[in-house]
Structures are given as C-alpha cells and as structure tokens.
Amino acid sequence: MEQLVEEFGHPTYTSFPVIAARLLLATLYGAIIGFEREWRNRPAGLRTHILVCVAAATFGILTIEIIHAPMFAQGSVKVDPIRVVEAVTAGVAFLAAGSILFSRGEVHGLTTGAGMWLAGAIGVACGLGLWQVAGFATLIVLIVAGLLHRLEPKACPAREGDRKATPGATDRSSE
Known part of the structure; x- marks a missing residue:
C-alpha cells in the first residue's frame, strides 16, 4: 500500500x-476549429479536433513533467523535448493523411487534414503553456477556414464555374 x-x-x-x-x-x-469544420459539414469535426488538440496538449505537459522528473535527473539519461513535438507532428500527420481522399480526379479533405495537423500544433502550444501562440494560431485558422472560404469563389471564378458545369458535383479540393 505504501508503494501505491x-x-x-x-x-x-x-x-x-x-x-x-x-x-x-x-x-x-x-x-473552435472543430465547430467550423462541423458547420461546413466536413469530416473530422468537433470531437476529432478536440481530441487531437487535447492529446497534443497532454504530450506537451508530459514533456515538461519528464524533463523535471527525478528519475530522469541522472547524467546518463538524455531528454530531448523536441522529440515529443516530432512525435505529435508525425502522429497527427498520419491521422490527417487518412482524411485526404483522391477520387475521380479530385482531391478531397486537404483543408480538414491541415486543420487536424494545426490542431495538434495548437495543442502542443497549450500543453507547453504558450497561450499566445495557441490563441493566435486558432485565430488564424478561423480566418483562413472561415473568411477565405467566402472569398474563394470570388477570387477563383474559373473554379466556381467548374463546380456549376457538372450537375450535382461539388469541388471539395480545398476542403
């Protein structure tokens, strides 16, 4: 019992x-990021983005705790906190890649995959206590995913015309 x-x-x-x-x-x-994706009825919405962000934050917190843990204070143990960031990046990139599909000559899910990857980075920033980085990155996500989504048809009229040319087809290459 004492050991427990x-x-x-x-x-x-x-x-x-x-x-x-x-x-x-x-x-x-x-x-916040997941809600924007849900609102646009895209894959990897609210729950996925929350879980990615919280998982990454947990890894960030664990990094801080590992660095300061007495069991790793020995000179023979080398701790490199950047490896955790690399691991989170690779893990979330794997999940994000799974959301990208190529079908009938069109790519779908790029924005969703990028959003998941960025949610991982924001989570790491939260876990490491870098509130300003996490908050500003979230603001940028909302600007890019929200406002630029509205401007895209005006900026790229050819793409908008392509969407209308095929009945029932939707161009989700930027999604």
Missing part, C-alpha cells in the same frame, strides 16, 4: 490547476 501511495502521490512539476487550465484551453481551441 508513493507511486500515485508524487507531486508534478506543474501545478494541477495549471495543467487543468492548459488542457481546458486546448479543449476550447480544438472545439
């Missing part, structure tokens, strides 16, 4: 309220 208390009772480097705030902020930012 020791195992689960050790303090974290980062206080629990800060950890909770970072995870909740990642949840909020992931939800």
Whole structure:
C-alpha cells in the first residue's frame, strides 16, 4: 500500500490547476476549429479536433513533467523535448493523411487534414503553456477556414464555374 501511495502521490512539476487550465484551453481551441469544420459539414469535426488538440496538449505537459522528473535527473539519461513535438507532428500527420481522399480526379479533405495537423500544433502550444501562440494560431485558422472560404469563389471564378458545369458535383479540393 505504501508503494501505491508513493507511486500515485508524487507531486508534478506543474501545478494541477495549471495543467487543468492548459488542457481546458486546448479543449476550447480544438472545439473552435472543430465547430467550423462541423458547420461546413466536413469530416473530422468537433470531437476529432478536440481530441487531437487535447492529446497534443497532454504530450506537451508530459514533456515538461519528464524533463523535471527525478528519475530522469541522472547524467546518463538524455531528454530531448523536441522529440515529443516530432512525435505529435508525425502522429497527427498520419491521422490527417487518412482524411485526404483522391477520387475521380479530385482531391478531397486537404483543408480538414491541415486543420487536424494545426490542431495538434495548437495543442502542443497549450500543453507547453504558450497561450499566445495557441490563441493566435486558432485565430488564424478561423480566418483562413472561415473568411477565405467566402472569398474563394470570388477570387477563383474559373473554379466556381467548374463546380456549376457538372450537375450535382461539388469541388471539395480545398476542403
């Protein structure tokens, strides 16, 4: 019993309220991005973006905790926090690639995949406590996915004409 208390009772480097705030902020930012995708009826919506963002934030928090954990304080153990960022990037890129489809000469899901990848980056920023980076990146996502979506048909009239030329077809190459 004493070993269990020791195992689960050790303090974290980062206080629990800060950890909770970072995870909740990642949840909020992931939800904002996911809501935009849900609103546009795209794959990988609210739940997916929240989970990607919170998972990445958790990895960011774990990175901080690992760096400060007494078991890794030995000189023989080398800790490279950038490896966690690389792992999150690779993992989320794998998920994002799965959302991209090529069908009948058209590419679908690029914006969704990019959004998931960026949600991972925003989650890492939240987990590491880089609130300004996470918040500004989320704002940029909303501008790109929301406002530029409205301007795209005006900026690319040929693409809009192509959409109308095929009855029932939708151009989701930018989605």
